Amino acid sequence: MLTLYSFGPAANSLKPLLALYEKGLAFTPRFIDPRRFEHHEDWFKRINPRGQVPALDHDGHIVTESTVICEYLEDAFPDAPRLRPADPLAIAEMRVWTKWVDEYFCWCVSTIGWERMIGPMARALSDEEFEEKVKRIPVVEQQVKWRNARAGFPKEVLDEEMRKIRFSIDRLEKRLSESEWLAGDQYTLADICNFAVANGMQHGYADIVNREATPHLVAWIERINARPAAREMFARSQTEMPDRRPAPAPAA
Structure with a gap:
């Protein structure tokens, strides 16, 4: 089982997110809302004590750092489409x-x-x-x-x-x-x-x-x-990410 904790398809979070789609790997996306400082909540710091995304949970083992996660996916899933050359x-x-x-x-x-x-x-x-x-x-x-x-x-x-x-x-x-x-x-x-x-x-x-x-x-x-992988990533992320619009102001 793969679970990716990320801010969504941008910056460092985009790296492993797109790599997962390109490799065609089944995973559960867990989108963290930075505006609500969710990455600094105690529950997330138990996953990554540094309070940073992205973080990959692979069968209970946590891998952090965006580029390291991408390289890990290459090593852990060698039969999936390759994103690293052979030479x-x-x-x-x-x-x-x-x-x-x-x-x-x-x-x-x-x-x-x-x-x-x-x-x-x-x-x-x-x-x-x-x-x-x-x-x-x-x-x-x-x-x-x-x-x-x-x-x-x-x-x-x-x-x-x-x-x-x-x-x-x-x-x-x-x-x-x-x-x-x-x-x-x-x-x-x-x-x-x-x-x-x-x-x-x-x-x-x-x-x-x-x-x-x-x-x-x-x-x-x-x-x-x-x-196709990028198109799917952006389309699915748009529907799967929580609503990040500011909460409406209370009525006067």
């Missing part, structure tokens, strides 16, 4: 890209996301509510990030992160001008893990990710979105 050199090339997205690309995009989305949510809380929420976060670095988002990241930090985003986009565009997929001719975890961060940038960063400036990157994003 050692191709595997190494794939892992260069998964390592890069985890250590570089994801982080600069994440900071801008925290500034744009998490900051307003954090500032909407009273001081007392905010401190109560932060107290339940088990990872100190995440507590610091919440405080920075509430205060607003310094302009020099945001400027540097945008520089890194532009560098990342240029690197992806150059690579995709050379081959259909990031690790060569085969669609692999390199594509899934980078797509998890890049998907939607043609909207959120339309001034730098568009058909004129980055035609190969946009075409790659569209190719992955058009895959």
